[in-house]
Amino acid sequence: QSVLTQPPSVSGAPGQRVTMSCTGSSSNIGAGHEVHWYQELPGTPPKLLIYGNNNRPSGVPDRFSASKSGTSASLAITGLQAEDEADYYCQSYDNRLSGFVVFGGGTKLTVL
């Protein structure tokens, strides 16, 4: 059971826009901690896609964007491409106990 909740799957046709959510609580996202997103292609380690709520590392296309509001965050992909088919994970920090890093359970994106 992941601390951050993500839908197990989303899908979209090439060229479409898809969004996926990441829901937390007052001890993590709602406490103001930044949300980061990763893309995991089969057989490869996760790759940082978005950091600091809505910033793209160098080399990440501007088709990827993210936002955060309250206790939730969202990743959007526009102009969907076949190569975007992957697992996507959100990550933040939780204040409870001594504080620890938390991940979402991941969302499988299928490009139809």
Add this chain to the structure above:
Amino acid sequence: QVHLQQWGAGLLKASETLSLTCAVYDGSSRSYYWSWIRQSPGKGLEWIGEIDHNGETKYNPSLMSRVTMSVDLSQNHLSLSLTSVTAADTAFYYCAEHGSGGCFTVWGQGTMVTVS
């Protein structure tokens, strides 16, 4: 560009100790924090813990009784030890370097550890 290279035993028996090493390759690492993260087959990512260049550690509360991390900056090596493993510890294990705001900017290639 920082590069992380991992190695360690990939097959363990229940009750044994998992030991992994991660080498940080770069003339000047941009970060002083690294984490270990694992992913069980078909499951999501789980943070194991972090260590800084001074050896200060913070562990996942669910694993802290069995986890030890260390750093040897003279060799640019990080180490992970997880005692009393069970089948539930079967997973891909990654070392990763921290970036701004606590994200993970660079990941090792991963090491599959199977506990039989």
